[in-house]
Amino acid sequence: MFKQVFLFIALLAFAVNVAACATPTAAPTSAPVKVVETKVVEQTKVVEKVVEKVITPTPGPAAPKPGSIVINGAGASFPYPLYSRWFFEFAYVNPAIRVNYNPIGSGGGISQITAKTVEFGGSDAPMTDAEYDKAKGVQMFPIVAGPVVPVYNIKDDAGKMITATLKFPATALGDIYLGKIAKWNDPVLVSANPGVTLPAKDIKVIVRADSSGTTYTFTDYLAASNPEYKTKMGGANKLPKWLPSTLAGNQNPGVTALVQNTDGAIGYVEISFAKEGKLPYGSVQNKAGEYIIATREGVQAAMADFGNDLGDKLVASIVNGPSKTTYPISTYTYLMIYMDQTDCVKGKAMFEFFKWAMSPDGDKFAASLDYVPLPDAVQKLVEAKLSKVTCQGKPF
Amino acid sequence: MAVATSQFTLKEIKHRLRHGDTIFDALTLIAGSLALLTVLAIGWQLWQESHLTRQAFGWELIFSADWDPYGDKFGALPFIYGTLQTSLLALVIALPLGLGISIFLAELATPWLSRTLGFLVELLAAVPSVIYGLWGVYVFAPTIVKPIGETLNSIAGFIPLFAGSVSPQYSRLAASLILAVMILPTISAVSRDVFQAIPRAQREAALALGATHWEMIWQVLIPYGLSGILGAVILGLGRALGETMAVTMVIGNNYNLTASILEPGSTMSAIIASQFGEASSIDLFRSALIEIGLILFFITLVLNLFARLLVWRVARRVPSEMRV
Numbered sequence: 001m002f003k004q005v006f007l008f009i010a011l012l013a014f015a016v017n018v019a020a021c022a023t024p025t026a027a028p029t030s031a032p033v034k035v036v037e038t039k040v041v042e043q044t045k046v047v048e049k050v051v052e053k054v055i056t057p058t059p060g061p062a063a064p065k066p067g068s069i070v071i072n073g074a075g076a077s078f079p080y081p082l083y084s085r086w087f088f089e090f091a092y093v094n095p096a097i098r099v100n101y102n103p104i105g106s107g108g109g110i111s112q113i114t115a116k117t118v119e120f121g122g123s124d125a126p127m128t129d130a131e132y133d134k135a136k137g138v139q140m141f142p143i144v145a146g147p148v149v150p151v152y153n154i155k156d157d158a159g160k161m162i163t164a165t166l167k168f169p170a171t172a173l174g175d176i177y178l179g180k181i182a183k184w185n186d187p188v189l190v191s192a193n194p195g196v197t198l199p200a201k202d203i204k205v206i207v208r209a210d211s212s213g214t215t216y217t218f219t220d221y222l223a224a225s226n227p228e229y230k231t232k233m234g235g236a237n238k239l240p241k242w243l244p245s246t247l248a249g250n251q252n253p254g255v256t257a258l259v260q261n262t263d264g265a266i267g268y269v270e271i272s273f274a275k276e277g278k279l280p281y282g283s284v285q286n287k288a289g290e291y292i293i294a295t296r297e298g299v300q301a302a303m304a305d306f307g308n309d310l311g312d313k314l315v316a317s318i319v320n321g322p323s324k325t326t327y328p329i330s331t332y333t334y335l336m337i338y339m340d341q342t343d344c345v346k347g348k349a350m351f352e353f354f355k356w357a358m359s360p361d362g363d364k365f366a367a368s369l370d371y372v373p374l375p376d377a378v379q380k381l382v383e384a385k386l387s388k389v390t391c392q393g394k395p396f
Numbered sequence: 397m398a399v400a401t402s403q404f405t406l407k408e409i410k411h412r413l414r415h416g417d418t419i420f421d422a423l424t425l426i427a428g429s430l431a432l433l434t435v436l437a438i439g440w441q442l443w444q445e446s447h448l449t450r451q452a453f454g455w456e457l458i459f460s461a462d463w464d465p466y467g468d469k470f471g472a473l474p475f476i477y478g479t480l481q482t483s484l485l486a487l488v489i490a491l492p493l494g495l496g497i498s499i500f501l502a503e504l505a506t507p508w509l510s511r512t513l514g515f516l517v518e519l520l521a522a523v524p525s526v527i528y529g530l531w532g533v534y535v536f537a538p539t540i541v542k543p544i545g546e547t548l549n550s551i552a553g554f555i556p557l558f559a560g561s562v563s564p565q566y567s568r569l570a571a572s573l574i575l576a577v578m579i580l581p582t583i584s585a586v587s588r589d590v591f592q593a594i595p596r597a598q599r600e601a602a603l604a605l606g607a608t609h610w611e612m613i614w615q616v617l618i619p620y621g622l623s624g625i626l627g628a629v630i631l632g633l634g635r636a637l638g639e640t641m642a643v644t645m646v647i648g649n650n651y652n653l654t655a656s657i658l659e660p661g662s663t664m665s666a667i668i669a670s671q672f673g674e675a676s677s678i679d680l681f682r683s684a685l686i687e688i689g690l691i692l693f694f695i696t697l698v699l700n701l702f703a704r705l706l707v708w709r710v711a712r713r714v715p716s717e718m719r720v
C-alpha cells in the first residue's frame with residue numbers, strides 16, 4: 001500500500017516536472033516573437049538616423065539584422081572598462097555587429113586566440129616567441145595606453161590615513177618589493193617626502209595572485225629602474241615568485257580591497273581602481289630624476305619616448321622612458337587578430353570596429369576613462385598594418 | 397512466485413508496464429548510474445589531462461614547496477597543507493558550536509524559538525560564498541580575525557603554529573574562521589534532524605533512570621545519533637575542502653610553505669581559481685593545476701571513504717549497546 005502511494009507520488013512529481021519544463025518553453029515561443037519584431041523596426045530606424053549623421057562606408061545590401069554578426073574576444077582585464085564602453089557605443093554606429101569580450105586575463109587571451117576559439121584576443125603583455133610559434137599569423141596591435149600606479153594605505157601615529165601624494169625615488173619601489181626597504185620611515189622614503197611624517201610601521205607588500213598584465217608592466221618597471229631587482233628577480237614577469245611575506249589579491253579589485261583594509265600596505269593597480277577605491281597613489285621618480293604623478297601627459301610622454309621603435313611586431317615596452325615629463329610605469333594594451341581572416345563577414349566587421357575605435361570617435365571614450373589614445377606616429381603604424389589584413393588571402 | 401516469473405508472457409509485461417514499475421526502476425537506475433559515471437568521468441579526465449606534470453615531476457609535485465610557474469617549478473605542498481589545515485581547523489571550531497546549536501534547537505528551545513532559529517541557521521547555508529568572501533575581506537578579517545590573531549601571537553607566539561605576524565587578518569586563520577562560519581549551518585542543521593529523529597522512548601528511559609538533562613544528552617542522545625552526526629561532519633568537511641571563493645579572498649594567496657596559521661597561505665582550490673585563467677596558455681602550468689585538482693579529488697574521496705567506514709562501524713556498534 002505504502003509503496004504504491006510512494007510510486008504514485010514519484011510519478012506525479014515526474015509528471016509535474018515534465019509539465020514545468022514544457023510550459024516555459026512553450027509560452028515564450030509565441031510571445032517574444034512580436035517583441036523581437038518591434039525591436040527590429042525600432043532599431044533600424046535608429047540605424048537610418050545614425051547613417052545620415054555619421055560618415056559610414058557604403059550602406060550595403062539591405063541593412064542586415066541587428067546583432068546578426070557576433071564577434072567574440074577574450075583577454076586582458078586592464079582595458080575592459082574601455083572595451084565594454086566601445087562595444088556599447090559601436091552598437092549605435094553599426095547595429096548589425098555585436099562584440100563580446102570576456103576579461104579573463106592576458107594569458108587567457110593569448111591562449112584563446114591561439115586556439116581560435118575567439119576572433120580577437122586582448123593582452124597587456126607582448127607575446128613570447130614560443131607563443132608566436134604556436135599562433136602563426138597572429139598580429140598584435142597597440143590600442144591604447146595607461147598607467148599602473150603604486151597605491152598605499154598608511155595610518156599615521158594618530159591613526160589618521162595619510163592622503164598626501166608620496167614620492168617614490170627611482171629605486172625605492174624595487175627595494176620595497178625586494179624587502180630591502182621594510183619600514184615606512186626608512187631614510188630613503190623620509191628624505192624624499194619632507195612634508196610627511198611617516199610612521200615606524202612595517203610595509204605590507206601586496207601583489208596580484210593571478211598572473212596578470214598589470215604585474216608584467218609593474219615588474220617591467222621595477223627591473224628597468226632597479227638593477228638589483230633585475231639580478232635577483234629577473235625581468236618583466238606576469239607571475240613572479242615574490243618575497244615570502246607578500247599578500248596577494250585576485251585581479252585589480254582584490255588588490256584594492258587588501259590595500260584598503262591593511263594598515264601599512266602598498267600595492268599596484270590600474271589607475272581607475274585607485275580612484276574608485278579612494279586610495280592615494282604616489283608619484284614616481286622617472287629616469288630624468290623628476291617626480292611624476294600618473295596623468296595623460298605622463299603616459300603620452302612615455303609613448304613618445306618609444307613611439308618610433310615598435311618594430312614589425314608592433315610591440316614595445318614603454319616603462320622608464322628618458323623624457324623629463326614621462327610617467328615611468330606605463331603600458332600599451334594590445335588586441336590580437338590573425339592577419340589572414342577565415343570568416344570574411346566577421347573579419348570585415350572586426351576591421352570596421354577597429355577602425356572606428358582608433359578614430360577620434362573612439363578616442364573620445366578612451367580619454368574619458370583614463371586611457372590614453374595612441375600618438376599619431378603609432379596610430380599610422382597601426383593603420384598601415386591593419387590595412388594589410390586579408391580574408392582568405394584577398395584584401396577586403 | 398516461481399510460477400509468476402516463469403510465465404513471463406505479454407500479459408505479464410503489459411501488467412508490469414501499466415503499473416509503471418519497470419519504467420520507474422529503469423529511470424532510477426539511469427539516475428543512479430549517472431552519478432557514478434560522472435565521478436568516474438571526472439577522475440579519468442583529471443588523470444588524463446595531468447599526464448604532462450605526472451610524467452615530468454612524479455611525486456615531486458606533492459612533496460615540493462616551490463611554486464614558480466614561469467620558472468617551471470610546480471610544488472603543491474603549500475596548497476595541500478593549506479587545504480588540510482584550514483579545513484580541519486574549521487571543523488574543530490565548527491563541530492562543538494554546531495552540536496551546541498543542534499542540541500539547543502532539538503532539545504532545549506521552545507518550539508517557536510526552535511523553528512525561528514532553525515530557519516535562520518538554514519538561511520546561513522544559503523548565502524553564496526562570494527558574499528562570505530566580501531564580508532570577510534571588508535569586515536570579518538580586519539575587525540574580528542585581526543585581534544584574535546594578534547592575541548594568539550602574543551600569548552603563544554613561541555609555538556610555530558602561532559608564530560609570525562605579517563598579517564594576522566589575512567591568513568590561514570581568517571580562512572579557517574570563515575570556513576567555520578560556512579560549515580556551521582550544515583553541521584547544526586543535519587545534526588538537529590538527527591536528534592529530532594531519536595525516538596522519545598530513549599529520552600524517557602534515560603530520564604526515568606534518574607539521568608539529568610545533561611546526562612541524557614551526553615550519554616544517550618549523542619551516542620545514539622553518532623552516525624548521523626558523523627554524516628554531518630562529512631558534509632561540513634566536504635564543503636570546507638572544496639570552498640574556493642571565500643577562502644581565496646581572505647587567505648592572502650601566499651605560495652610559501654609556513655607552518656603558522658597566522659601567516660598568509662593558499663589552498664588547492666584557491667590556487668586553481670586564481671591562476672587557471674592564465675594557465676591555459678602554458679601546457680605544463682595547466683597540467684600542474686589539473687593535477688592539483690586530481691589530488692584534491694583524491695583527498696576528498698579518501699576522507700569520504702574513511703568517514704563512511706567510521707559511520708558504518710559506529711552504526712553497527714551503537715544499537716546493540718543501546719539495547720543493553
